[in-house]
Amino acid sequence: MRYITTIGEKEYLIEIIDQHHVSVDGEVFNVDFTEIKGQLLYSLLINGHSLEALISADNGEWQVLLQGTMYQAQVEDESQKRLKATLGEGTTPSQEFHLKAPMPGLVIAVPVSEDQAVEKGEVLVILESMKMQNELKSPRAGRVCRVRVKEGDNVEQRQTMLCVM
Amino acid sequence: MRYITTIGEKEYLIEIIDQHHVSVDGEVFNVDFTEIKGQLLYSLLINGHSLEALISADNGEWQVLLQGTMYQAQVEDESQKRLKATLGEGTTPSQEFHLKAPMPGLVIAVPVSEDQAVEKGEVLVILESMKMQNELKSPRAGRVCRVRVKEGDNVEQRQTMLCVM
């Protein structure tokens, strides 16, 4: 199987040759890869070097916490990706951003309102949890829509509070 | 539900009244009992006192490890037990003892043979595991039967090696 894996700006062509061989951009590595029994922890021996990472999936991305650094990886089947590129789906459409509660908490304030234009970094919701007030900011410029919470609301983890489109 | 629970020589009549009340031999206790998430560890608050035990089932007996002491408990439904007593099943028949390998290992010696009479405490098998030679002894007097292992055999955990009847 051949994959194209993207981390930040960098794209890697990765082929899983067999259980103990993987090539990255044509270079073949000797690997011994195993999950530490049911713990989302993975141990990799690569040409003898021992590395361990915590790997979890989030919104179709793989989060790899390796030696204190977090890598966000997109893994795509090579043939699918090429097909998408051919069909012109390769360009990222301007998607809606769903502001989800990162943890259960109490809404302290919603300083924006329906249809309001916001800048990147502008505070959308102030949420109190674990005795701290947390400012949840917009990851990009856009327009606020579907505001579903108000001051004083209790929200569940992952509940969508509003969107920016 | 009413149970008769036996530990050693002692029998307790235990009634589970509701989620927070249990009576033992007529005395009612306030209890808050919960399993520590999937760990075979159980926490009991009884009249305020906090106790934790490791509880597992073994051969129809409950093993309760509580503050460094191991208790072997038999729990029987009261009505069933009374019925059994009435039908004369109360007396313990002289059962066969199955000597099972307590761990995987290598049989070093089988100093007894088929049909041989053995005393309580007599060595039946010497098993090597974890770099130690372990003498497995007969828990009671009887006669050896169905010897299924010999010197040099590798045995699996819980494999029956021989019986004493």
Next chain:
Amino acid sequence: MFKKVLIANRGEIAVRILRSCRELGLQTVVVFSEADRCALHVRYADEAYLLGPPPARQSYLCGDKIIAIAKKCGAEAIHPGYGFLAERADFAQACLDAGLAFIGPRPSSIAAMGDKAKARATVSAAGVTIVPGTEGEGNLRDEDLLNLGPKIGFPLLVKATAGGGGKGMREVRNLEEMPSLLQAARREAEASFGDGNVYLEKLVEKARHIEFQILADGWGNVIHLGERECSLQRRHQKLLEEAPSPFIENDEGLRQQMGAVAVRAARAVNYLNAGTIEFLVDKDKQYYFLEMNTRLQVEHPVTELVTNVDIVREQIRIAQGQPLSYTQEDIHLNGWAIECRINAEDPFNTFIPSTGTIHHILSPAGPGVRLDSGVYTGMEISPYYDSLISKLIVWGNRREEAIQRMRRALGEYRIVGVQTNIPFHQNLLEQEHFMHGQFDTRFVENNFSIERAGEDKETHSKIAAMMATLVAHQHIQRSAHVIQPGKRDMSNWKRFGRLDRMQKGG
């Protein structure tokens, strides 16, 4: 002398106190909210009593209920830990009124130091230098504060009168932003302490936060156990502490001078039990009294490791009426200790608190490593309380050794199920400035970012890509086995989304 102690707290500090009680042969009683039935302090205690629903106001802040439980179960003393009821003079007084020993200072000392205005007046009168500000002026309204602001000079800090731990605190750089920041501070102060009063204080720039541990018994003895360096903070929350301070290190003269001032400040309020005098120290080693914390501090273990004094044990002995086990001459700092606070928060996403079930823990251990933790594998991190899950503390002969050991220990630590700030500490410990002890209280906010730190490091991006691909490949192979042939056109992303939910929900 009492034989049974009620610990009116939760989390790591309840466990910490319980340990010293048990080692002294004392019976331990704890209290818990409905969210904490299976918490470690409940599991380890001799007795445990339910207080009420999870919110602190309905549980850990219910002083009356706690005192009633103590009386009913025969506890003779109460240890309040830190936070919750620890610095409430009325609670301390209520304990005494109920005939219970309070393992902490006299109510009058808590009151004197708890009201920052009184505290400043008191220590100032005793000849201790303080930071300029409005604390002596009583509870002022916004318009007064807005007038006084420019006189004190910017930048300045708005701080909660009843505060502590950075709550209800805001930094003001100019008059324009002052009104909205006053609002924010009052709102947070009201929410945290039920008291929205605030005061202004000159911001000492390039300041270090250095504090002295005090012990005072009922026989008139007051000693200090040297200093702790607490400058590494984020939003006024301490993150990493050391003892001694690299800023003082071998300046034994300064240490003894500041220690003597700390003892004088404590004596000024007739202090009893353990307490901490916080100083701001500027780059010229001028030091200003900041406040006194009239309780056990989160970071007390670093002092324990360099002095070999068990501070909780001393607290108990003092409350039992025994004299201190040590004189000032007995106290010598030996080696170096560092503490990292391990919080359930996401260092890659603005330190947002993280809740959920801890699926797996692998704890660092071995020589020179101490872990004070309140969690275990399988435990739920709830949103009701603060995000501190453990304190990792190491000891070394020298600072450099302690740093190397802390790196080693952080590298061993695995927590799966909630996000933690372990990577933050790992990156912080690699900073040149940290290694050379060159930092002030603004270092973390102004001079450090985990993203930037990541860029500097030897990048393992290729390895990460490979590992992500191997995991994705495994998942695809596995799901291929369970998906009906007709349904195999389902996109990878949907499958991953589902796996994602499984993993997070489990």
Next chain:
Amino acid sequence: MFKKVLIANRGEIAVRILRSCRELGLQTVVVFSEADRCALHVRYADEAYLLGPPPARQSYLCGDKIIAIAKKCGAEAIHPGYGFLAERADFAQACLDAGLAFIGPRPSSIAAMGDKAKARATVSAAGVTIVPGTEGEGNLRDEDLLNLGPKIGFPLLVKATAGGGGKGMREVRNLEEMPSLLQAARREAEASFGDGNVYLEKLVEKARHIEFQILADGWGNVIHLGERECSLQRRHQKLLEEAPSPFIENDEGLRQQMGAVAVRAARAVNYLNAGTIEFLVDKDKQYYFLEMNTRLQVEHPVTELVTNVDIVREQIRIAQGQPLSYTQEDIHLNGWAIECRINAEDPFNTFIPSTGTIHHILSPAGPGVRLDSGVYTGMEISPYYDSLISKLIVWGNRREEAIQRMRRALGEYRIVGVQTNIPFHQNLLEQEHFMHGQFDTRFVENNFSIERAGEDKETHSKIAAMMATLVAHQHIQRSAHVIQPGKRDMSNWKRFGRLDRMQKGG
């Protein structure tokens, strides 16, 4: 000075050595058998190489393979740990021949002390008292030994010439039982060391096993780090060790005298690196040289806690050619340390080893607690290696404090999935004789039984009955939900049996 170390071991000691290497900034290489792919030493190492199948003869005992790996990956030194290749002079020599530093003594010292006969002759010549026996006589046949037995006098010990750790050792109380015991000892010695030779030794009754830790550098400096008390043993396996020894405690004269003898014994074989001189001490404080262990000991941490010396770090420095960091005058014993060896074995069933998956661990922690462990939650305990899973070590100001702390720590420790001897230690620590330091090497076997200890304690039998019933009740309620009405006549025992399999197998 070397920068990359290969650790030729597994389990807790491989992790222990790895920690010191990492703190010194050295690259770490480990080797592993097929059973240890996910072992902690492999997970924590910088590099890890497969040796072969699980049995030690095909993996951890393959000296040639290990040296080849070291050469190939650029390691410049090998630390052998304890057991496996640690006391094999030929392996140490092969390392040197391959241009690798051996972190341990010179091959000649290993050989001199490894052959017990030579060892006794050598130290005896240096003026050190030894226990009467046949060690100087070469490898004797049974008929010679049977002749010599009565001359030495009963009781006596049969010991393996190549031995250690109680393997191939038997106690003989009279001539009649001697032939069969000789057989048993030879068989075990052959199996353990590939050498069935044995010797006889007078059994010193009421003996204490007290040993001295030695450090020797390449510059002619030899120091001792005080003693360890190791009398608490079962089948000649140490179970609990202390430093200092309660038998010596304040007898500083005896300590320095024995320490000087230990140094002399080490000098007699031109010793280098860390080693241990074991003594038997009778009730009149007469001491006899027993043997020298030419390696790091399992129980080295108790010495580390009372001296603040990191013994592994010193070992590495010595092997790098550096002088000792300490002189004899720098060494002062501070406080008291106790170690409990936590083994996977069933203390309620003749200490039979226990294998399986560790489902859950809750580790003791907090002030004064050190845990050197080689396992983690989810790990498999295989039958291939010894049963030691961790070492719990505590420090206290005084022995009584250390005992209280150890009780506290043992009470916190939870291991689910395999049986452990934690309850054994808990009961041992409650013994009057232990508390008063009154025990000899036979105490555990002759004067202590866990069943008897259980009877003496306040019995919680009623509570245990209640808990068992509550669990049984829960299981019955749950299974009632899933069983078809027609099948509900199935007996409880069958259901329990099934649950049992589920739990053990999981």
